[in-house]
Amino acid sequence: MFTLPHHIEFLSDRWVEEGRKFLVGEAPKIRERPAPAERLRGRPLSVSGRFTQAPPHMNLPRDVGCFSVHFDGEAFAVTTSFDPAADLVIEGDYQAALTGAQMVGIAAPGAFRTLRREIDHLYGPEALKVRGAIADPMALEVLSGLFDHLGRKTVENPDLAHRAARQGLSGKIREMEAQGYTIVENAITPEFADEARETILRTLSMHGHQTMNWMLYHGRALERLALNPSLMTLIDASLGRGAVIASLSCIRRGAGPGFIPIHTDYSHVPEPYPAFAMTGVGVWAFEDWTEASGPTVLVPGSHRARRHPRSSDDPGAGVPIVMPKGSVVFFTEGVWHWQGDRTEAGERVTLHSHFNRGILRSLEARRIDExxxxxxxxxxxxMLGEDDWFEKTTAAGRDYMRFNYMRQLLAFNEAGKQAILAEPQAAAPTKSARRAVPA
Known part of the structure; x- marks a missing residue:
């Protein structure tokens, strides 16, 4: 119900079957080389996983998903059972494991270490536990190929309410609905923030600019940042599934007055604005944001005005966004905002992940890099528009498969959002939320 034919849900029967097809050599990707069993002949191995708190729509026994891969030296067996005695055993939370299962390029230098670091940071060091190991280099090559093959097909958990709860973001979604914005503190590690900052500065220097668009195409770190699970959950709760990149832009600025005046991000949208979000922006902090660093300033609740700010409006209600390095502020529904003045030395480097509801055009021309x-x-x-039916009409007619897929996905996503909003509010915000989001 919630996948296109070439996509699969983590630990579903189709996911397990796709793994079996790869290992017996049926996947098109490996037809031009010996099948895994031929490459591993005489080298037995076993890998197994067990993951709790799976989303209810998958109808897994006790909401627990399992898999096992066994190779006896001659043939592979892939099942939905759990083998605690396997050579390599992985156990933990379904949503944390799903984030890992969507990684492609696991065999690249440092990739597994980086993946494990970010998952531990997002979900906690106890979310995934690994014991045992596979030492055979050829076996690792085959398993890496399997991991990547499945990662290219594995979709995000479509159950927004379940996903947000496992990520600790349900309260952030309610806050976003009330204030028009929310902050996810420490959404990435400081190491990842440094990597992204360095990539942006290198790109700007190479092209001789202080600001640039089309940043998705300038480095692997920026691709990973665009896919950040926490930001994607906020985007789904605001814009629905199928939201597309409007622009992925960066700004490098030094000390001095802010050069972006008060505005909304609703270009050419007639007033009054619609009573649902058309666009949303996540701004990433690659240094600590303080009031002296020239942060983005937002007016809480201004999205309810449903219009552009006027010269007669009092911007004194603006709140400077204060957050630590590696955090992201997401604002939506035409919230009024501007760039604050920077009084401290040094530079502020930001990436602006601007998304539009899937029915809208992008600001940047979309390029499909295969x-x-x-x-x-x-x-x-x-997020590049590949899964909806827009711009896919041919002489033979419209793409009703994608239309029906996205219709179902949007409805399921909206039901999850309404379930989140119906939950009781938390008793009190955190210390950092009180500082950044006044009552």
Missing amino acids: QMIYRNPPRLGE
Whole structure:
């Protein structure tokens, strides 16, 4: 119900079957070389996983998903059972494991270490536990190929309410609905923030600019950042599934007055604005944001005005967004905002992940880079418009398969959002939320 034919849900029967097809050599990707069993002949191995708190719509026994891969030296067996005695055993939370299962390029230098670091950071060091190991280099090559093959097809958990709860974001979604924005503190590690910052500065220097668009195409770190699970959940709660990149832009600025005045991000949208979000922006902090660093300033609740700010409006209600390095502020529904003045030395470097509801056009011209699609999970294709039916009409007619898929996905996503909004509010915001989002 919630996948296109070439996509699969983590630990579903189709996911397990796709793994079996790869290992017996039926996947098109490996037809031009010996099948895995031929490459591993005489080298037995076993890998197994067990993951709890799976989304209810998958109808897994006790909401627990399992898999096992056994190779006896001659043939593979792939099942939905769990083998605690396997050579390599992985156990933990379904949503954390799904984030890992969407990684492509696991065999690249440092990739597994980086993946494990970010998952531990997002979900906690106890979310995934690994014991045992596979030491055989040829076996690791085969398993890496399997991991990548499945990662290219594995979709995000479509149950928004379940996913947000496992990520600790339900309260952030309610806050976003009330204030028009929310902050996810420490959404990435400081190491990842440094990597993204360095990539942006290198790109700006190479092209001789202080600001640039089309940043998705300038480095693997920026592809990974665009797919950040926390930001994707906020985008789904605001814009629905199928939201597309409007622009992925960066700004490098030094000390001095802000050069972006008060505005909304609703270009040519007639007033009054619609009573649902048309666009949303996540701004990433690659240094600590303080009031002196020239942060983005937002007016809480201004989205309810449903219009552009006027010269007569009092901007004194603006709140400077204060957050630590590696955090992201997401604002939506035409919230009024501007760039604050920077009084401290040094530079502020930001990436602006601007998304539009899937029925709208993008600000940037979309480019479909086949290699980039191949090295990422399906969510990247979704944000580039690959999964909806727009711009896919041919002489033979419209793409009703994608139409029906997205119709079902949007409805399921909206039901999840309404379930989140119906939950009781938390008793009190955190210390950091009180500082950034006044009552």
